[in-house]
Amino acid sequence: MSNAADPVAWVRRRLGYEPAQPALFIQALTHRSAAGDNNERLEFLGDAVLNLLLAEYLYRRFTEADEGTLSRLRSSLVSGEALARVAARIQLGEVLALGAGELKTGGFRRESILADALEALFGALYLDGGLELARRVALELMEPALAGLDELAELKDPKTLLQEWLQARGLALPRYQVEGVEGESHAQHFRVSCEVPALTQRTWGEGSSRRRAEQSAAAALLARVNP
């Protein structure tokens, strides 16, 4: 049975680390459906650890990338799908304690359980050995995904694509204008228009930041002039 594997031996073998506090790692590898202390609190912490490690990694590696690109690259690394891929590579599923009901779960619910446990493991690594230990393991485990980032970083966003499309035709740049903002300051919703007078075109976009709303409006305009 997969639950019977020894989590501490697995950590030693798969992560190359000898836990000082084995209980932390047993907890990180215990889903809430199983008996015992589960990994939800460690997942909360580990998610933040991983986010910082990747933010710093991307900040240092992509010195010319703007905040939007950095943010997009990080999302690609910490998506449930990406984390589940890492978890599968280190066969985390073989050592994760699950309740009987969850053992037969397949598909994407299983993916999300594995991704959560991987985050919890980073919480345990951080508490047990500090940020540098968590960094070493994260960069090692995520190496395949990190290797693919250059290509992803070069994918242009809709605003850049629209600008280039217009410049190639000698047309003036689009005008973006905030048409409305709703919600309190921590949960705003923006509505922005994008106008290209030379083409007598105007589109609208919405989003949780001005930047996102502009990207959405630019994408709509591009779709109209260059389907």
Next chain:
Amino acid sequence: MSNAADPVAWVRRRLGYEPAQPALFIQALTHRSAAGDNNERLEFLGDAVLNLLLAEYLYRRFTEADEGTLSRLRSSLVSGEALARVAARIQLGEVLALGAGELKTGGFRRESILADALEALFGALYLDGGLELARRVALELMEPALAGLDELAELKDPKTLLQEWLQARGLALPRYQVEGVEGESHAQHFRVSCEVPALTQRTWGEGSSRRRAEQSAAAALLARVNP
């Protein structure tokens, strides 16, 4: 003029820290509307620094709180409003470089500019002096908000309230069931039902996680039985 203040002297006075790399702090205190390197990349990094510091702080202080409560407490600390309050207390506005167009901006747009600059400052502190320096400053600056957390932690969530309401009446616990999940794994949307057979009541809730959808369904049921 507010822009004329010396950012490095301000960091020394307000944060009690002598920057090793003054340029980092000048950049953190430069909004994108001003000339020069702006603070958007540092804000991306600083947001992650602050999130980790607060996650760890809450994890260690609220040892019995579940992930949902920890997450709720952190949101209250890092909301634009909460950060703008901290920024106002240290008079960050007096040293922030803004373009002419933004100088007269008031209200909540100004709040969000200040909150972003505060996050950028944590990015600069982290790069210049490491996580421990950022931690010292964060816990000091946020002390007033941290002092109010106990009260906030005791506010119960709808699922707990519903459970207690039913138990007080000797009724069986509600049954939650996922009725639908949409979207890719990194951007899911859940629809959940909450049923209390003894009351022949059933409500629905939606949210970006099963937990959030359940809370929303529980709140709807509570509102119906206990307006």
